[in-house]
Amino acid sequence: xxxxxxxxxxxxxxxxxxxxxxxxxxxxxxxxxxxxxxxxxxxxxxxxxxxxxxxxxxxxxxxxxxxxxxxxxxxxxxxxxxxxxxxxxxxxxxxxxxxxxxxxxxxxxxxxxxxxxxxxxxxxxxxxxxxxxxxxxxxxxxxxxxxxxxxxxxxxxxxxxxxxxxxxxxxxxxxxxxxxxxxxxxxxxxxxxxxxxxxxxxxxxxxxxxxxxxxxxxxxxxxxxxxxxxxxxxxxxxxxxxxxxxxxxxxxxxxxxxxxxxxxxxxxxxxxxxxxxxxxxxxxxxxxxxxxxxxxxxxxxxxxxxxxxxxxxxxxxxxxxxxxxxxxxxxxxxxxxxxxxxxxxxxxxxxxxxxxxxxxxxxxxxxxxxxxxxxxxxxxxxxxxxxxxxxxxxxxxxxxxxxxxxxxxxxxxxxxxxxxxxxxxxxxxxxxxxxxxxxxxxxxxxxxxxxxxxxxxxxxxxxxxxxxxxxxxxxxxxxxxxxxxxxxxxxxxxxxxxxxxxxxxxxxxxxxxxxxxxxxxxxxxxxxxxxxxxxxxxxxxxxxxxxxxxxxxxxxxxxxxxxxxxxxxxxxxxxxxxxxxxxxxxxxxxxxxxxxxxxxxxxxxxxxxxxxxxxxxxxxxxxxxxxxxxxxxxxxxxxxxxxxxxxxxxxxxxxxxxxxxxxxxxxxxxxxxxxxxxxxxxxxxxxxxxxx
Numbered sequence: 212x213x214x215x216x217x218x219x220x221x222x223x224x225x226x227x228x229x230x231x232x233x234x235x236x237x238x239x240x241x242x243x244x245x246x247x248x249x250x251x252x253x254x255x256x257x258x259x260x261x262x263x264x265x266x267x268x269x270x271x272x273x274x275x276x277x278x279x280x281x282x283x284x285x286x287x288x289x290x291x292x293x294x295x296x297x298x299x300x301x302x303x304x305x306x307x308x309x310x311x312x313x314x315x316x317x318x319x320x321x322x323x324x325x326x327x328x329x330x331x332x333x334x335x336x337x338x339x340x341x342x343x344x345x346x347x348x349x350x351x352x353x354x355x356x357x358x359x360x361x362x363x364x365x366x367x368x369x370x371x372x373x374x375x376x377x378x379x380x381x382x383x384x385x386x387x388x389x390x391x392x393x394x395x396x397x398x399x400x401x402x403x404x405x406x407x408x409x410x411x412x413x414x415x416x417x418x419x420x421x422x423x424x425x426x427x428x429x430x431x432x433x434x435x436x437x438x439x440x441x442x443x444x445x446x447x448x449x450x451x452x453x454x455x456x457x458x459x460x461x462x463x464x465x466x467x468x469x470x471x472x473x474x475x476x477x478x479x480x481x482x483x484x485x486x487x488x489x490x491x492x493x494x495x496x497x498x499x500x501x502x503x504x505x506x507x508x509x510x511x512x513x514x515x516x517x518x519x520x521x522x523x524x525x526x527x528x529x530x531x532x533x534x535x536x537x538x539x540x541x542x543x544x545x546x547x548x549x550x551x552x553x554x555x556x557x558x559x560x561x562x563x564x565x566x567x568x569x570x571x572x573x574x575x576x577x578x579x580x581x582x583x584x585x586x587x588x589x590x591x592x593x594x595x596x597x598x599x600x601x602x603x604x605x606x607x608x609x610x611x612x613x614x615x616x617x618x619x620x621x622x623x624x625x626x627x628x629x630x631x632x633x634x635x636x637x638x639x640x641x642x643x644x645x646x647x648x649x650x651x652x653x654x655x656x657x658x659x660x661x662x663x664x665x666x667x668x669x670x671x672x673x674x675x676x677x678x679x680x681x682x683x684x685x686x687x688x689x690x691x692x693x694x695x696x697x698x699x700x701x702x703x704x705x706x707x708x709x710x711x712x713x714x715x716x717x718x719x720x721x722x723x724x725x726x727x728x729x730x731x732x733x734x735x736x737x738x739x740x741x742x743x744x745x746x747x748x749x750x751x752x753x754x755x756x757x758x759x760x761x762x763x764x765x766x767x768x769x770x771x772x773x774x775x776x777x778x779x780x781x782x783x784x785x786x787x788x789x790x791x792x793x794x795x796x797x798x799x800x801x802x803x804x805x806x807x808x809x810x811x812x813x814x815x816x817x818x819x820x821x822x823x824x825x826x827x828x829x830x831x832x833x834x835x836x837x838x839x840x841x842x843x844x845x846x847x848x849x850x851x852x853x854x855x856x857x858x859x860x861x862x863x864x865x866x867x868x869x870x871x872x873x874x875x876x877x878x879x880x881x882x883x884x885x886x887x888x889x890x891x892x893x894x895x896x897x898x899x900x901x902x903x
Contacts, residue, residue, distance in 0.1 A: 239763045240710040247364065248346050250353065250555060250570045250610060256704040259622065259656050259666035260350075261717035261754050263288075263770070265343040267368075272816050272844045274381060274857045274896045276389070276412045276433065278335035278343065278363070279868075283820045283840075284802050285345045286754045286772025289795045292868040292888045294516065295416075295429065295461035295482035298332030302347050303721065304750050304776030304796030305360035305696075308729055308828075309869070310516075311740050312541060312584050314600040314634070316677035316727065318694075320350065320357035323365045324437070324453045325490040326508045327547060327576065329357045334457055334486055334512075336435045338379075338410035339393045341368040347754065348698050348719060349672025351650025352624035355574065355606055359674040359694065367453075370395050370404035370441045376903040379410075383896025386427075387414035395439075404441040410434070417891050418464050420474045422524050428464035428479035433457075447496040457486040465869075465888040466522050468876050472889060477525065478538045480518035487511050500560030506551040514543040520588065522875060539586040549576040568612040570624075576604040598636030598680060605629045618658045622668070625651030630675040630693075638682045642690055648673045650695070662706040672696050674727065679741040688741050696723040696750075712759040721750040728829040729794070730783055745829070746780035748793055764808045768818070772800040783830045791832075797823035817843040827870035833885045838866035855898045863893035 243254040248262055255264060263285040275281050279297035282290055290297035291308040299307050300319040307317050317329040328334045343365050350358030374396035381389040395406030416429035436456040443449055463480035467473060488510040495503045521537030553572035561567055579601045586594040610624035632644040652670035659665060673695040679688055702717035726745040752774040759767045776796040781788040792798065804818025821839030826832065844857035867887035874881030 239760050241706075241713050241758055241760065242710075246342075246344055247366070248344060250553070251568075256706065256713065256715075257656075257658070257664055259654055259668060259702070261347040261700065261702060261715075261719070263343075263345040263347075263756075265345070267341050270337050270340060270343075271898070271900075272846070272855065272857060273842055273859055274383060274844075274855075274894075274898055275337050276431075277337060278332070278365070280859065280891075281337075281343065282345075283800075283822075284770065284818075285347075286756070286770045286800050286802070287347060287752060287774050288345060288772075288800070289797060289822070289825065290868060291795060292465065292890070294333065295431065295463050295465075296333050296335075297868050297890070298335070300332060300363060301795045302345070302361035303719070303752065304748075304774060304793045305723070306795065308795055309740070311539075312582070312596075313680050313740070313742070314580055314678055316674065316742065317357055318360040318674055318727075320354050320362040321365075322354075322362060323488075324367055324439075324455060325492060325506055326453075326455065326488045326510055327357065327549065328488075328510070330545065330578075330580075331484065331486065331512055331514070333459060333461075333482065333484055334455075335363075335365060336410070336412070336433055336457065336459075338391045338412075338435055339367050339377075339408040339437055340365055342366050347717075348668075348700055348721075349650060349652070349670045349696060351670065351672045352608055352610055352626050352652055355608075355626060355628055355650075356604060356630065356648060356673060356675045359672040359696065367408075367437050367439070368393070368395070368406060370406040370439050372397050372404060374903075375406075377408075377900065379898060379900040381896055381898035383414070384894050385415045385417060387412075387431075387894070387896060389413070389898075398440075402443055404443070405439065407436070407438045409436045416462060417889075417894075418472050418474050420464060420476065420479060422475045422477055423479070428462050428474060428476070430462045432460040434459070449494045451490075451492040451494075453490040453492075455486070455488040457484060459484045459486075463516070463518050466518075466871075466886050468522060468878075468886075470885075470887050472892070475523050476519035476521075477523070478519045480540075481515050483515040485513045496557070498557075498559070500557055502555045502557055504553045504555070506549070506553075508547070508549045510545070510547040512543070512545040514541075514545065516541045516543070520586070520875075537588050539588075540584070542583040542585075544581045545578070546580075547576065547578045549574070551575075563613065566614050568614075569609070570611075571609040572607070574604070574606040574608070576602075578602045596637050598634065598640075600632070600634045600678065600680075602630065602632045602675075604631075604675075620656040620658075622652065622654035622656065624653075625649065628673075632675070632678070634678045634680060636680060640680060640682055640689070642678050642680075644676055644678075644690070646676065646693055648675060648693060648695075662710075664704045665702070666704075667701045668699070670698050670700070672698065677727070677742060681739055681741065683739055684741055688743065691727055691742050692725055692744050694723070694725045694727045694744070696721050698722075712757065714758075715754075715756045717754045719750075719752060719754075723748040723750060726778075726781075726793075728781065730828075730830040745778060748776065748778045748781070750774070750776040750793075750796075752776075766806040766808075768802070768804045768806070770800075770802045774798055774800075778829075781829065788829070792826060794826045794829045797825040797837075799823045812848050814846040814848075815844075816846075817841065827867075827885075827887075828872065831872040831883075833870055833872035835867045835870060835887070838864055840864050840866070851901050851903055853900045853902070855900070856895075857898065858893065858895040860891060860893045865892070866890050 291299040293309040391410030393408035415427040418429035517540035608626035654668035700719040802820040841861040869888040
């Protein structure tokens, strides 16, 4: 057997699969995987970072429509819902878990085809996505303030000279139906390549609203269009233009008093966005010594996020306990643009006696968010507010890769960033911030031989301060300071048995200072959330993976993450949380799967993945339960056609992706209780595709 020509997924943490053709004369091997985790593309096993790459075959084998449905394959990675999708991400216990009125201050960057979507996780739809790279640990040198905990980098399929066509249609439970087409190839011989895709995903969702007698108040209605052009202007100069259009019109009706999937809300919410994003990239081989690259991006999003805040209906309980008219809506208009100019050395441009590759760059990002809040909590008051939050990030960065010997390389990189922010609203709240930030890394890489790579890094990540915009908060809660961490990491990546087995192992220790943590104050049905600075926290752990062809037909895949992320010093409302695990930081995450290639036509896959229980918040001790879920699929391929049967969460396990602990039930005198939002139940479907 031999692999198909396209590289498979990562060795770093989870390696997923592609179908193989049977040829007994040649033993199967796992090919190298090219990733873009650093300034220069490299193979995963020679990249000095703990990472997971999830390829398109894995995405398709699950019938996955959004990043939330594959993120469980990556160790020490978690997500939070609080919306129609799990769109708030945490890596090694760091990351935002929700957003209400205040501007989002992410710790995990989300980059889609070069555009920064870090504040808009609902945009991570998956059709025609070729790979997902999940980088763990500070990425300050390359990605700046959004890379404090790590970065998720999604790349759609690139244009090629050869004509290609993919058509896909699927049906699944809960009235789920999908259809998409992608086409690409040469537009002008030897000059212009192109690719375009369009995809529609619709589902009634997984909630029943008993009051309205509807089963689609948590529906999914997502349209994605992607377009790419590549101009081969000359042998030395290329231009890439990318465009993404998203029209998402999802419902949001997730929370109930009895923690069930049966809602009683009379005003179900919405989770909508209309997004247009552009990215223009150039690559110029100036000479044998220097390469110059530039990137310009623009993103515009109109977003609606609303929910029935009381989760009930008027007259549901005794009016003496308070009328049920709670509702809250946030309209956001986001407009971002960025400019980046970078120069890299080629082989003839090495410095310091031809030992050192260099990179230097300039970066500017402007983000503006205008918002409107319309809240009505009945006897507890109403809020109508308009505001604007504008931030600007200006950075300079550089990196040196010094080859001390043929096998030993010293990496030194740094980034200096100036952050400027202005917030104002119709409640006469005005907050300004200006600060200098810096991060970087020092590392040693040792290529023992062609099969074994050892690395060590000491890196500093950072994240700018931010704003709490609720005027009901004390004055000292209206802003919070910047956060930084220092992380030491060592890792080894290896090939065994003539590349039939690939393994990766990383251990890390993070000293987190001035940690930004989400807190909350409950006041009846009013839920006041804010971000503050804890004193410090320590995050340490291990990440391991394997990808192994036990035979030419049987492949085993696995990953394990162990995480101890605890507060060194943190208290809230007089409660001491010293030594407690931080929120959304399960102590273990795991994945174990297998793939069986029966013959040229049939491929079977199954995996089990799960995680330990975790705290929902840094301001109370409410926790989720530990869980494990099973996913499976069976493919039949005939010529250009493929039929795939798939099921996610085969055993129909209930598990939570978001939780609160506060009083929201007047029938219980607003006593504080735990309320959770469930992930999807068992969902099975069929997908038929045609590839040419």
